[in-house]
Amino acid sequence: MTSRTVAIIQARLSSTRLPRKVLKDLGGKPVLQHVVDRLKKSELIDCVIVATTENDEDDELIDFCRSASVDFFRGEKADVLDRFYRCAKSTSASAVVRVTSDNPLIDTEVVNNTMQLFHSTGADYAANNLVKTFPHGMDVEVMSMGSLRDACKLATRESDREHVTQYIRRNTQHFQLVNLRAKQDWHDIRITLDDNRDYDLLNLVVDILGPDATLSEIVNLFKQRPELKAINLSSTVAHAAYNNALNLV
Secondary structure: OOOOEEEEEEOOOOOOOOOOHHHOEEOOEEHHHHHHHHHHOOOOOOEEEEEEEOOHHHHHHHHHHHHOOOEEEEEOOOOHHHHHHHHHHHOOOOEEEEEEOOOOOOOHHHHHHHHHHHHHHOOOEEEOOOOOOOOEOOOOEEEEHHHHHHHHHHOOOHHHHHOOOHHHHHOOOOOOEEEOOOOOOOOOOEOOOOOHHHHHHHHHHHHHHOOOOOHHHHHHHHHHOHHHHHOOHHHHHHHHHHHHHHOOO
């Protein structure tokens, strides 16, 4: 069977902290368009698809996908794991790349390096955040279709169904996991989009570096201007508290 790698972007418009965040303008185009464009630059990805919900509130996302010529899939809102699995199944994927829609500065090279680690090791799952050394907002996960199928079949915790890969990440006796490390520990840099403070920082980064900013350019900017981290420091603290409360790994 020919191998087929599909990148799935989870997206919805009902975010409670920053509603409609993935369609907010960033440097002249929607946040979601940045994610799509950066993934499409990867020569290792055969298809990019947006997985959203069946709810009427996400009809606008479908309008975006159609206007931007992006494939899409609609599924359960709460059971994101089921939505993600059925989306992957519909594309006949053999390997699946997971990137979320709130990471508009995801670096294509980081995506490629994570994919290459997955393929070279023959692992069931590869990520660059099992040990967190990359900036928050550069998160990439790659998994085999078999691993995703098993997780969808076996996961019962509500948090496992909502966060897609938690079952795989916790069950290391069943799945072989590998992690991509950054050259240095840059995880104190936060360039994801969860609230207005994050949005302010992302706008500033894009204003300074442009919409095609790379990981190295972003890291260098924060080295030169460490005060930028203070803009969304409270968001970093809130995110850590959320993860701890749900015991996410």
